[in-house]
Amino acid sequence: xxxxxxxxxxxxxxxxxxxxxxxxxxxxxxxxxxxxxxxxxxxxxxxxxxxxxxxxxxxxxxxxxxxxxxxxxxxxxxxxxxxxxxxxxxxxxxxxxxxxxxxxxxxxxxxxxxxxxxxxxxxxxxxxxxxxxxxxxxxxxxxxxxxxxxxxxxxxxxxxxxxxxxxxxxxxxxxxxxxxxxxxxxxxxxxxxxxxxxxxxxxxxxxxxxxxxxxxxxxxxxxxxxxxxxxxxxxxxxxxxxxxxxxxxxxxxxxxxxxxxxxxxxxxxxxxxxxxxxxxxxxxxxxxxxxxxxxxxxxxxxxxxxxxxxxxxxxxxxxxxxxxxxxxxxxxxxxxxxxxxxxxxxxxxxxxxxxxxxxxxxxxxx
Amino acid sequence: xxxxxxxxxxxxxxxxxxxxxxxxxxxxxxxxxxxxxxxxxxxxxxxxxxxxxxxxxxxxxxxxxxxxxxxxxxxxxxxxxxxxxxxxxxxxxxxxxxxxxxxxxxxxxxxxxxxxxxxxxxxxxxxxxxxxxxxxxxxxxxxxxxxxxxxxxxxxxxxxxxxxxxxxxxxxxxxxxxxxxxxxxxxxxxxxxxxxxxxxxxxxxxxxxxxxxxxxxxxxxxxxxxxxxxxxxxxxxxxxxxxxxxxxxxxxxxxxxxxxxxxxxxxxxxxxxxxxxxxxxxxxxxxxxxxxxxxxxxxxxxxxxxxxxxxxxxxxxxxxxxxxxxxxxxxxxxxxxxxxxxxxxxxxxxxxxxxxxxxxxxxxxxxxxxxxxxxxxxxxxxxxxxxxxxxxxxxxxxxxxxxxxxxxxxxxxxxxxxxxxxxxxxxxxxxxxxxxxxxxxxxxxxxxxxxxxxxxxxxxxxxxxxxxx
Ligand SMILES: Cc1cc2nc3c(=O)[nH]c(=O)nc-3n(C[C@H](O)[C@H](O)[C@H](O)COP(=O)(O)OP(=O)(O)OC[C@H]3O[C@@H](n4cnc5c(N)ncnc54)[C@H](O)[C@@H]3O)c2cc1C
Ligand SMILES: Cc1cc2nc3c(=O)[nH]c(=O)nc-3n(C[C@H](O)[C@H](O)[C@H](O)COP(=O)(O)OP(=O)(O)OC[C@H]3O[C@@H](n4cnc5c(N)ncnc54)[C@H](O)[C@@H]3O)c2cc1C
Numbered sequence: 001x002x003x004x005x006x007x008x009x010x011x012x013x014x015x016x017x018x019x020x021x022x023x024x025x026x027x028x029x030x031x032x033x034x035x036x037x038x039x040x041x042x043x044x045x046x047x048x049x050x051x052x053x054x055x056x057x058x059x060x061x062x063x064x065x066x067x068x069x070x071x072x073x074x075x076x077x078x079x080x081x082x083x084x085x086x087x088x089x090x091x092x093x094x095x096x097x098x099x100x101x102x103x104x105x106x107x108x109x110x111x112x113x114x115x116x117x118x119x120x121x122x123x124x125x126x127x128x129x130x131x132x133x134x135x136x137x138x139x140x141x142x143x144x145x146x147x148x149x150x151x152x153x154x155x156x157x158x159x160x161x162x163x164x165x166x167x168x169x170x171x172x173x174x175x176x177x178x179x180x181x182x183x184x185x186x187x188x189x190x191x192x193x194x195x196x197x198x199x200x201x202x203x204x205x206x207x208x209x210x211x212x213x214x215x216x217x218x219x220x221x222x223x224x225x226x227x228x229x230x231x232x233x234x235x236x237x238x239x240x241x242x243x244x245x246x247x248x249x250x251x252x253x254x255x256x257x258x259x260x261x262x263x264x265x266x267x268x269x270x271x272x273x274x275x276x277x278x279x280x281x282x283x284x285x286x287x288x289x290x291x292x293x294x295x296x297x298x299x300x301x302x303x304x305x306x307x308x309x310x311x312x313x314x315x316x317x318x319x320x321x322x323x324x325x326x327x328x329x330x331x332x333x334x335x336x337x338x339x340x341x342x343x344x345x346x347x348x349x350x351x352x353x354x355x356x357x358x359x360x361x362x363x364x365x366x
Numbered sequence: 367x368x369x370x371x372x373x374x375x376x377x378x379x380x381x382x383x384x385x386x387x388x389x390x391x392x393x394x395x396x397x398x399x400x401x402x403x404x405x406x407x408x409x410x411x412x413x414x415x416x417x418x419x420x421x422x423x424x425x426x427x428x429x430x431x432x433x434x435x436x437x438x439x440x441x442x443x444x445x446x447x448x449x450x451x452x453x454x455x456x457x458x459x460x461x462x463x464x465x466x467x468x469x470x471x472x473x474x475x476x477x478x479x480x481x482x483x484x485x486x487x488x489x490x491x492x493x494x495x496x497x498x499x500x501x502x503x504x505x506x507x508x509x510x511x512x513x514x515x516x517x518x519x520x521x522x523x524x525x526x527x528x529x530x531x532x533x534x535x536x537x538x539x540x541x542x543x544x545x546x547x548x549x550x551x552x553x554x555x556x557x558x559x560x561x562x563x564x565x566x567x568x569x570x571x572x573x574x575x576x577x578x579x580x581x582x583x584x585x586x587x588x589x590x591x592x593x594x595x596x597x598x599x600x601x602x603x604x605x606x607x608x609x610x611x612x613x614x615x616x617x618x619x620x621x622x623x624x625x626x627x628x629x630x631x632x633x634x635x636x637x638x639x640x641x642x643x644x645x646x647x648x649x650x651x652x653x654x655x656x657x658x659x660x661x662x663x664x665x666x667x668x669x670x671x672x673x674x675x676x677x678x679x680x681x682x683x684x685x686x687x688x689x690x691x692x693x694x695x696x697x698x699x700x701x702x703x704x705x706x707x708x709x710x711x712x713x714x715x716x717x718x719x720x721x722x723x724x725x726x727x728x729x730x731x732x733x734x735x736x737x738x739x740x741x742x743x744x745x746x747x748x749x750x751x752x753x754x755x756x757x758x759x760x761x762x763x764x765x766x767x768x769x770x771x772x773x774x775x776x777x778x779x780x781x782x783x784x785x786x787x788x789x790x791x792x793x794x795x796x797x798x799x800x801x802x803x804x805x806x807x808x809x810x811x812x813x814x815x816x817x818x819x820x821x822x823x824x825x826x827x828x829x830x831x832x833x834x835x
Binding site: 051166237238259327 | 755760765766770775776777779819824826829830832
């Protein structure tokens with residue numbers, strides 16, 4: 001009998017499991033595949049305040065710090081987290097207005113974003129196009145190599161005593177938190193659902209209806225090239241994220257949508273999204289015209305009805321918890337897992353959770 | 367541009383498939399990245415290049431002539447980087463057409479559509495890592511043939527030819543003809559392996575005669591043939607100077623080496639078709655029915671890309687695939703009768719080809735012998751020790767190993783290191799089937815951004831609606 005079973009080993013499940021185990025609980029962490037191979041291992045790894053929803057800025061700021069200091073709290077595990085300035089740019093008057101409005105909200109939430117002139121923006125980012133008419137600058141930004149996430153968490157989880165079961169899909173939950181898997185049952189006193197876009201299916205095991213929308217996000221990476229940029233770059237609408245890694249490759253993202261679904265994963269890029277995304281990137285950093293595109297892939301991101309997170313107790317079922325559906329959830333992930341672990345251990349979390357009652361009520365009303 | 371059938375790859379399989387389909391009245395396009403169709407074995411010499419007219423040349427010329435007369439549209443110098451549509455577009459009735467994106471010979475990107483797609487992408491060469499394999503002067507047997515056949519260029523003055531399979535003797539014989547000195551032929555197969563294959567090879571007397579002729583050339587010229595041995599190391603000061611065989615160093619300025627051929631499955635993996643691991647056929651191959659149909663509708667694979675069976679079987683399998691595609695599109699009234707002859711040819715040729723393919727299958731002992739500090743993934747500089755450390759850290763399949771190490775993330779996308787790496791992962795996780803393969807993704811080949819972008823206005827970019835604040 002475990003104290004807690006955490007279902008889903010993405011960044012949310014891993015950090016929750018780690019902090020629960022460190023608080024003295026006997027934890028089992030189950031994933032149907034390998035650790036951090038879904039959203040948490042294939043995302044763009046941008047640690048940006050300028051794409052994060054305003055309500056999440058306080059969490060993201062704390063998590064940003066955690067990523068940069070990951071080796072200190074994760075037994076040396078790291079994701080090559082790199083701090084750099086972030087710029088969000090506008091090419092049209094309409095975008096400039098959007099930029100100003102959004103910077104205002106995020107500044108109120110605690111992100112140190114200042115609006116700068118195009119000339120100043122190009123001092124910060126010499127690779128930037130002449131066509132930029134306004135920019136938001138946030139000195140707190142950065143990125144990671146998200147593909148390292150599983151490798152970074154795994155030893156710390158094991159050291160903390162977490163029992164990690166990969167390739168072990170949970171198929172259902174019988175009363176008394178008896179988890180059914182192909183390899184037999186697992187019982188725990190408490191459960192945490194941390195299933196990314198599959199949270200909807202997991203909630204259904206408990207007869208809870210929680211609609212989760214699936215976004216099929218596309219990413220494109222180039223071959224290594226000489227330095228063309230040194231910031232994390234976005235656009236006012238949030239539909240571009242661009243940075244160059246130390247090895248010279250440039251990662252182009254921003255949430256353009258591809259083809260796929262919950263059952264089959266991310267299947268294929270849509271030609272118009274592929275072209276649109278790389279054109280937008282090259283519009284922002286003209287030197288990208290000389291790049292060669294190496295690979296494009298897709299990952300699945302979860303979104304609730306109000307696009308705010310689902311983190312907290314599951315109403316009506318004692319000792320059942322949920323965590324996920326966080327916009328820019330990679331950025332905030334380690335801190336949110338820590339918060340949920342605090343709540344599960346009976347402490348008052350440092351910052352409020354995002355209880356899901358609101359989402360269930362909406363569902364009933366509809 | 368819209369077609370009934372698109373054929374990807376203009377080797378013998380693709381040429382025959384396109385010819386068959388076009389002769390029977392379908393609108394067909396054949397896409398080939400080289401300047402002329404021919405593929406690996408029948409690679410066309412450049413225009414104005416007067417090479418020897420051997421059996422290969424004649425067979426290749428016959429396929430090319432039939433293709434030109436068939437009415438199929440031929441697009442050479444056309445590198446296909448994108449495949450999509452078809453089964454990847456969910457729930458469309460009738461099925462969405464396939465879409466191919468390609469760079470034309472001027473480097474511009476263009477798209478076309480087809481109702482059915484026949485993949486004839488051939489193979490990549492397998493080169494199992496060994497100390498020094500990344501030195502300039504070490505090249506694949508395939509690369510050596512391209513130099514010889516298409517450019518009339520020698521890879522070196524004094525060459526060692528090593529590895530497995532009949533290609534060894536073909537390359538050595540061609541090197542001699544072209545004026546190089548062949549320091550040694552180092553064949554992993556023992557003589558007994560060749561003897562065991564003989565009865566099956568006898569199904570194709572023409573090929574057998576060709577093989578014997580190559581051997582005779584080597585004997586006549588006094589070339590040393592070392593059987594049952596391999597190159598264990600290469601050394602040199604910046605460029606290759608010598609290779610090690612059975613403990614002794616042989617001086618040379620080029621090493622042509624290949625450990626067999628691996629079916630090119632990037633496209634079938636991209637379409638999420640079912641695959642099976644068939645080491646005797648070269649590795650992972652798409653699951654096919656008797657008519658070369660993949661597990662997803664209107665997608666076919668023929669030639670060595672469907673499992674290595676050699677150049678003689680390739681045209682027959684191409685024709686079988688084309689006939690199935692015509693039938694599935696409702697363009698062929700009497701499929702049963704039409705397929706009899708090519709299916710028979712295929713069965714016969716596959717027998718001899720299969721015996722050859724088995725000799726070129728991966729030899730796990732080579733992988734086990736790789737020293738820990740030897741680089742396996744040259745694009746990303748990942749060593750055997752690093753791959754095994756990732757396995758010890760819990761990477762139990764190719765995709766996770768790749769995430770943990772970057773092995774296979776570089777420009778070759780695992781085409782060169784994939785076999786060695788998969789074998790290493792398989793040793794740790796319980797076999798190649800468990801190790802699996804890297805997910806297929808676009809582009810099939812790196813694409814210059816400039817070719818994709820074209821000229822555009824900012825207003826034309828279909829930027830989706832902003833994310834919520
Ligand atoms: C392409 C892409 C780019 C992104 N870019 C960024 C970015 O730059 N910055 C940022 O902050 N955020 C980004 N995000 C968002 C971020 O990746 C996610 O918010 C975050 O990783 C979600 O973590 P998770 O743990 O909730 O979900 P996941 O990582 O998806 O984990 C869920 C886990 O549950 C497991 N599971 C599912 N069903 C079962 C079952 N039945 N039994 C057991 N286990 C099961 C899955 O296998 C999976 O491992 C991006 C997302 C995508 C897809
Ligand atoms: C170096 C070498 C020498 C060989 N010599 C002999 C021999 O002497 N005798 C013998 O019997 N067999 C030989 N073989 C085996 C023989 O080449 C194959 O059995 C035969 O070529 C298989 O035919 P195919 O049509 O399946 O593939 P291939 O001949 O390999 O043709 C595949 C074609 O597809 C094209 N292609 C692939 N991907 C794309 C893309 N994305 N866009 C555009 N075009 C693409 C390639 O350019 C290529 O022309 C040799 C193989 C090699 C590698």
